[in-house]
Amino acid sequence: MDVLLxxxxxxxxxxxxxxxxxxxxxxxxxxxxxxxxxxxxIGVLLGALGIYPKLVEFAGAGASVPLxxxxxxxxxxxxxxxxxxxxxxxxxxxxxxxxxxxxAALFFSLVAALVFKPKEKG
Amino acid sequence: MKMTPEEYGRxxxxxxxxSPMGKNLLMAFxxxxxICALGEGFRLLYQWLGADEELAAAGVSVTLIFLAVLxxxxxxxxxxxxxxxxxxxxxxxxFANSVASxxxxxxxxxxxLGLGAKMFIIxxxxxxxGTAASILYGLVLWLFRLY
Numbered sequence: 001m002d003v004l005l006x007x008x009x010x011x012x013x014x015x016x017x018x019x020x021x022x023x024x025x026x027x028x029x030x031x032x033x034x035x036x037x038x039x040x041x042i043g044v045l046l047g048a049l050g051i052y053p054k055l056v057e058f059a060g061a062g063a064s065v066p067l068x069x070x071x072x073x074x075x076x077x078x079x080x081x082x083x084x085x086x087x088x089x090x091x092x093x094x095x096x097x098x099x100x101x102x103x104a105a106l107f108f109s110l111v112a113a114l115v116f117k118p119k120e121k122g
Numbered sequence: 123m124k125m126t127p128e129e130y131g132r133x134x135x136x137x138x139x140x141s142p143m144g145k146n147l148l149m150a151f152x153x154x155x156x157i158c159a160l161g162e163g164f165r166l167l168y169q170w171l172g173a174d175e176e177l178a179a180a181g182v183s184v185t186l187i188f189l190a191v192l193x194x195x196x197x198x199x200x201x202x203x204x205x206x207x208x209x210x211x212x213x214x215x216x217f218a219n220s221v222a223s224x225x226x227x228x229x230x231x232x233x234x235l236g237l238g239a240k241m242f243i244i245x246x247x248x249x250x251x252g253t254a255a256s257i258l259y260g261l262v263l264w265l266f267r268l269y
Binding site (some may be wrong): 093105 | 159164165192195201209211218225226228243250262264
């Protein structure tokens with residue numbers, strides 16, 4: 001039962017965050033690149049204000065999987081790094097926290113580009 | 123026939139097909155929710171296997187990124203994105219797709235300035251502004267001793 005409830009909460013919160021993105025695409029002239037960038041920056045802000053961690057606690061992957069969660073992760077990384085290393089953490093925190101995701105995306109994409117054929121232009 | 127821009131706007135609106143906004147919204151909600159629920163499933167699985175919270179969350183990101191890149195390579199993700207809109211864009215899988223898709227497309231322009239450079243066409247700004255925001259936050263934390 002707990003598992004079903006967790007999945008449902010992730011579905012509803014994650015779906016709602018994506019629906020907001022869709023409204024932005026349909027109602028404004030924001031391009032996908034701008035939406036992704038704004039979501040990350042807003043995620044940093046909501047993480048810094050302590051709002052987003054509460055949503056992650058409630059919805060798990062429903063909050064951490066949308067790119068707002070990536071911003072929240074950057075904020076969390078900086079907070080922990082400044083606590084541990086002082087001023088150096090200002091520079092290292094964000095990148096360190098984001099490293100796994102960015103490195104994975106870059107490496108997997110490189111391998112995919114080598115293995116797969118690009119789609120036919122039509 | 124002469125008419126003001128407002129009149130023309132009303133006429134054009136009347137003649138154009140009904141906006142698919144409701145359908146777009148529903149598709150984004152269902153697909154985005156589905157991807158997040160899949161992520162939550164992996165998170166629960168990794169925690170059940172003994173991962174702590176942080177490791178499980180990182181594992182979810184890496185797993186979803188792997189799947190998104192694979193589906194991009196198989197030309198499935200971009201087709202799905204045509205219907206799902208923000209539902210496949212906003213999750214971390216959309217970020218992975220934004221790296222993999224140009225990497226594949228621009229391979230023909232060379233490995234350095236094609237594949238290697240074009241990978242960052244969307245990921246670049248995301249990383250630049252995300253990192254800048256985190257540095258500003260770090261600066262505030264450090265200056266005001268908020269940690």
